Amino acid sequence: REFWVIIDTGSSDLWVASVYCQSPSCYMDLLCWQLHTGHMTPKTSTTFQCKWRKLDLHYGFGKITGVLASETIRIGTAVAKNQTIGLTKSKIDGFLENSPYDGVLGLAYPSLTRREANPLFDNLKRQGVISQPVFALFLSSWPQKSSLLMLGGVDHAYHKGDLKWVPVTQAHLWQIAVDRISINKMVVACSGGCQAIVDSGSSVLAGPTQVVRNIFKHTKTNPKEKSQLDFCDSSKALPPIIFTINGMDFPVSPKYYLQK
Known part of the structure; x- marks a missing residue:
């Protein structure tokens, strides 16, 4: 079977929808599953082994609940044998309730996995499928060029200039140190340095309420205006938000921090 999964650096487990799922959301997703893939049916696999251990994520x-199992997993040309996966029994609340995908592929560290499960990426390295303990994500903003997950290395055709490396401060999530956040050469947040998590499973920049409010105050054409709305035309004059990480500046333009 083929499955559509979210590539998530904010978690470590791999789970997919299964025939065991009895929640209403699973029945709502059934038509979508039948159109492009299908749900996990253990009886159709010769390499499937159920561990019958409970899974809560x-x-x-x-959140989801389910059971753990072992299966051979192929992603692109890479194959991981005896990979621990979660099979859903329910999908509850939030974005998981009516999600258009079949599961989540976690790429965080093994310390974040549940029970004895090992992340798929770590199994690929342990089994000698990939030569380097490196993965990369190319997130495309152009329709003519699709996004890409690279395993075992980096395809340098997908970036310009040298890669910028940032140390991980805690091998659990992809946690890094941010030096400061500034706008128009003024530090507006994280003045003494702070910790942040790089999470491909989220499409937003999030932080403590007061910190976000202070950043927001400096990104408005009229700082005294309390409304969160602004004229679209005025957005062209707004400054970028500069994230300084490991001594390097990473600007975020209004195009990416405003929602129209």
Whole structure:
């Protein structure tokens, strides 16, 4: 079977929808599954082994429950044998309730996995499928060029200039140190340095309420205006938000921090 999964650096487990799922959301997703893939049916696999151990995964906007199993997993040309996966029995609340995908592929560290499960990426390295313990994501903003997950190295055709490396401060999530956040050469947040998590499973920049409010105050054409709305035309004059990480500046333009 083929499955559509979210590539998530904010978790470590791999799970997919299964025939065991009895929640209403699974029945709502059934038509979508039949159109492009199908749900996990153990009886159709010769390499499937169920461990019958309970699985509970909590995300920022929902949770799933299920059981653990072992299966041969192929992603692109890479194949991992005896890979532990989660099979859903329910999908509850939030974005998981009506999600258009079949599961989640976690790429965080093994310390974040549940029970004895090992992340798929770590199994690929352990089994000698990939030569380097490196993965990369290319997120495309152009329709003519699709996004890409690279395993075992980096395809340098997908970036310009040298890669910028940032140390991980805690091998659990992809946690890094941010030096400061500034706008118009003024530090507006993280003045003494702070910690952040790089999470491909989220499409937003999030932080403590007061910190975000202070950043927001400096990104408005009229700082005294309390409304979160602004004229679209005025957005062209707004400054970029500069994230300084490991001594390097990473600007975020209004195009990416405003929602129209």
